Amino acid sequence: MGRSMDLQKRFLPGRLKAASSITPVGNEDNSSSMPEVDQPANWKEVLDGIRKMRSFEDAPVDSMGCEKAGSSFLQRSLGAIQRLHQNGMLAPDVIENVDEETIKKLIYPVGFYTRKACNMKKIAKICLKKYEGDIPSTLEELLLLPGIGPKMAHLVMNVAWNNVQGICVDTHVHRICNRLRWVSKPVTGKETSSPEETRKSLQLWLPKDEWVAINPLLVGFGQTVCTPLRPRCEMCSINHLCPSAFKETSSPVSRTKKAGRVKGSV
DNA sequence: GTCCCGACAC
DNA sequence: GTGTCTGGAC
Numbered sequence: 001m002g003r004s005m006d007l008q009k010r011f012l013p014g015r016l017k018a019a020s021s022i023t024p025v026g027n028e029d030n031s032s033s034m035p036e037v038d039q040p041a042n043w044k045e046v047l048d049g050i051r052k053m054r055s056f057e058d059a060p061v062d063s064m065g066c067e068k069a070g071s072s073f074l075q076r077s078l079g080a081i082q083r084l085h086q087n088g089m090l091a092p093d094v095i096e097n098v099d100e101e102t103i104k105k106l107i108y109p110v111g112f113y114t115r116k117a118c119n120m121k122k123i124a125k126i127c128l129k130k131y132e133g134d135i136p137s138t139l140e141e142l143l144l145l146p147g148i149g150p151k152m153a154h155l156v157m158n159v160a161w162n163n164v165q166g167i168c169v170d171t172h173v174h175r176i177c178n179r180l181r182w183v184s185k186p187v188t189g190k191e192t193s194s195p196e197e198t199r200k201s202l203q204l205w206l207p208k209d210e211w212v213a214i215n216p217l218l219v220g221f222g223q224t225v226c227t228p229l230r231p232r233c234e235m236c237s238i239n240h241l242c243p244s245a246f247k248e249t250s251s252p253v254s255r256t257k258k259a260g261r262v263k264g265s266v
Numbered sequence: 267g268t269c270c271c272g273a274c275a276c
Numbered sequence: 277g278t279g280t281c282t283g284g285a286c
Contacts, residue, residue: 073271111271111282119273149273171271193277195272229269229286269286276279 037204040182042241049238050221076109092133095124119147139165150196158212168215169199172222177202179244
């Protein structure tokens with residue numbers, strides 16, 4: 001139906017090109033004016049270094065084990081979307097009528113499938129009722145959808161609407177920006193404690209023309225090199241610019257400190 | 267056994 | 277801020 005076509009077109013490159021004339025609204029135009037706070041030293045060099053590392057990674061497909069590539073969260077997610085697509089389930093009217101168990105089975109590999117299947121049905125219903133089968137086009141309306149938080153709302157604004165309201169900060173962007181000391185709490189200067197805090201701090205100085213690119217860049221980097229548990233600092237080309245390099249390489253025993261654990265026996 | 271992607275209830 | 281939802285990687 002026409003409705004499903006509209007929704008799918010939303011994510012096609014052609015549409016992005018057509019929508020590229022839309023001027024980003026929101027803050028001032030960062031490309032010409034000075035940032036409100038000092039930019040971290042060498043931030044451009046750091047970003048360039050990460051870009052280079054990412055381009056090496058993408059070159060030969062066989063440089064990365066197939067098992068590993070196939071088991072990544074991204075691969076599983078893409079697989080799930082493909083299966084949804086093949087079953088016509090990117091259209092709200094189809095999603096609304098299909099059995100929830102069917103959706104669960106299709107998205108199973110991505111995890112949290114019970115709640116996601118439930119939210120998919122709720123969102124499909126809302127999109128049909130309030131948005132003529134399309135998705136909301138403002139940040140505020142996206143955030144009202146069940147299961148859609150700041151990370152996903154900004155991602156949709158960036159990718160689907162080409163209307164940059166903010167940076168899409170996920171756990172990788174959050175972690176890496178703190179390791180680089182690119183973000184901090186306003187008064188104390190300590191590291192930020194949530195992705196939302198990171199987003200606000202990062203937006204104070206990062207030029208707006210990097211706001212969209214930073215997410216895929218740091219996500220890829222965070223999955224392969226700057227991993228949450230044991231970052232591969234030895235193979236990182238910008239370790240000489242990172243204040244956290246080689247400081248988290250020991251066994252992650254400290255993370256298991258969960259309140260004493262003084263259970264008498266055992 | 268421990269940690270993990272993000273949203274949300276508590 | 278912390279637990280919960282998930283199966284899987286380590």
